[in-house]
Amino acid sequence: MAVIGAEIRAELGEKVREAYRVTLPSLFTSQIFGLFGGTFLGKYFDVIMKQFPGLLVVLPGIMGLRGNVFGSMASRFSTMLYLGDLEPSLRDKKVLKEIVLRMLISLIPIFLLWAIGVATGIKKNAFDVLLIVVTSTILVSFILGYFTSFVTIFAFRRGTDPDSVAAPLVASMGDFLTVPSLVLFILLIEKSPGGFRLFNYAMIALFLIVAAISRVRKAEFLELRQVFITITGLALLSTISGSLLARFSGIIQASLILSFIYPALLSSFGNYGSIIAAKTSTKLHLGEIESFLCPKAFTDIIALFTTTPVIGLTKVLIGGALMALITGNPIPRSSYIVVLTYPFMTLFIMLYAYALSYFMFKHNIDPDHVAIPLISNNSDIFGTLYVVLMAKLMVGG
Template sequence: MRPSRRERLRGRIEGRPRISPRVLGYLTEEKESLRQGFVALFISSVGELFAGVALASITNTLEELVGLAILIPAAIAMRGAIFGAMGSRISTAIHTGLFELNLRRGALAENVQAAIALSLVSSVFLAVLARYLSGILGIPTALTIVDYVIISTVAGLLAGAILLVITLLVTRLSVRREWDMDNIVAPILTAAGDILTLPALVLATYLIGIPVFSVSFSGVLVLVAGLALYLGLRYGAPGLRRILNESLPILALNGFVVILVGLALEDRLDQFLAFPVLLILLPAFLQEGGALGGILASRLSSKVHLGLIEARPLPQWTAFKDFTLVYIFAVGVFVFIGGASHLIAEGLAATLSPGFLATLGLDGETLSPGFFQMIGLSTLAGLIATTAAVLAAYYGSVTSYRLGLDPDTYGIPIITAAVDLLGFLSLIIALIVFGLAG
């Protein structure tokens, strides 16, 4: 006998919980990944918020050096792309048993050499893009090509040197304590990149505008970058040459996209200066989206290399389980950074004198639109950005693997570019939804 409508409905309702044990079982299996991921993301978020305070504190510098804001998202994103991909490649080498802690030869040495060369070349490339795209698109800038080369390259070298040390320390600790680098490397390196890059950019501005020296110094930086690339491609080990050959095209695309984000930021800088809490939120928002995508890309890349996931156009259940993990991370992270941004802004307004705030270009009465508005804005925009990160991570890893390329090299740069551009757009959409931008 055919079941009645009520019986069919009851059957569907009773059948629903069958999915939950599967999901809960997976989350139970991944409790260590959840713990490691949340700890790394929390540390990363706190670091990013400090970077945001640093960004909000240089509003006068941004107003005086028109065009400097163009470099900020690009310089930050490039550090994350280079060192995040490096960490992902090292993680895969550890998982596959090909890693040895040796700075003279092998995977670690090749990755260190590649990071140095790519940092130099990408910094010069970003400087050229920043100067000439701003002219083509009509975005005003007071900086010359010489200024951009010095600021971008010196900041890249300063931040890159410290990031390299941090990457090596994280690698050594991960090997010694048997941590899964896929869960921690992207958040830690993106946070460190943000914290280091902003002060480095400001410090580098003191080297511009010096007669004779500035022009000569910029020329030397360009020559050193070109020489590093030539030596790596001509005399480097096969692994180093492969990393450079595969990284250069994707980093060039990444640089182009994130420079567009910087141009958009410079064009909308007045809206962010109206509520400086948005400048506190911005680094954390953009980079946590990239960190979430980096976690997913690293996990997917390792599983593709190990044969646990097939490179299919439609994701398998194993991939969807990792997607679920990333969305769980996302909700916690974006609620936290939204609320924390407001509390930090309120704390600054309460503890710093109006005169001191004014010297920073801040108005203590209009730092934030409100606690719940910031949580809603951050969460809405964050979930949109996370969806972009998930799609970029999966299809970036799958496509690169099917083309015979290394997903570790392509995954994180693709995510960085996609999340920075779409993340910034999602933030603007959320600002419009909450009535904070037109």
């Protein structure tokens, strides 16, 4: 027992060093991406809330969808690389096919999200909202697909575990691209409706050309039907987050700083959960986790938990600095509530991610296909509830 305990302590020490050497930099980088997107959201939150309210309903779903789709792609590539099923090169034909398949998987849920928003009575500029989200989905998915492939393959070729770095970078790059692209398309519609229509047609043409080049077959799409069903179901589930965001948009805007760090908060919760899910999935496939309470399995969670105070504090400081720069308002003193509670919210999500991945695998469901998308989506719901609660504590009411 003493020997086993010593081995676990040694492994925990190594995992903590890895968390600070490898994962923390990627989490911090992803945080910068998320805060960049949050800056756009914070600055134009009032415009979106008043002129394009339908975007608030679909925004969490869009953010979660891209993290789900390409986060699971990164995890799938990681497993394939370790098993030798994918060449560590962007030239492998499977890379382009996977990107096109992920584009296809993304478009239908996007339309459903928009339709639900319209059905719930949010009809102002509804057609423009549809064009915005479709165009953004095609453009961002194309960029994000190659970014995901590059990060995963590059990490693997450098001898770094892709599961430690890919999920946070991919999800946060999605946030980095999502909100600014939506805002830029809003500005383009207001300035030149005809120009935006032309750009919309160009994106559709790009999608068709890439699909033709990749030669995706129906059978290959059907192989990912489990992912598609999961992604679509989760996109519909994300309307909970969207409805909460739209309903409490006033109090979130009143807190000010939360409207700036909202994307970064959601992405970081999803990042931590996705890292644990990806690591758990890989270990389960390799037979390294024998039981649910396997001590070695929890070393990853403990190691990552030690990084959460750093991420939580810098999130508030950097987000607050960007808010002050743009609005001239100082960081609210009540922001300390976020700093204190953030680590424990993150710990809850990591434990949830581990449990979900473990039990899905035991029921013959591949965590790469289902667990990571589900965790990312649930993290958005938990995160939005967390933001609403923080806003109420900070503002009152």
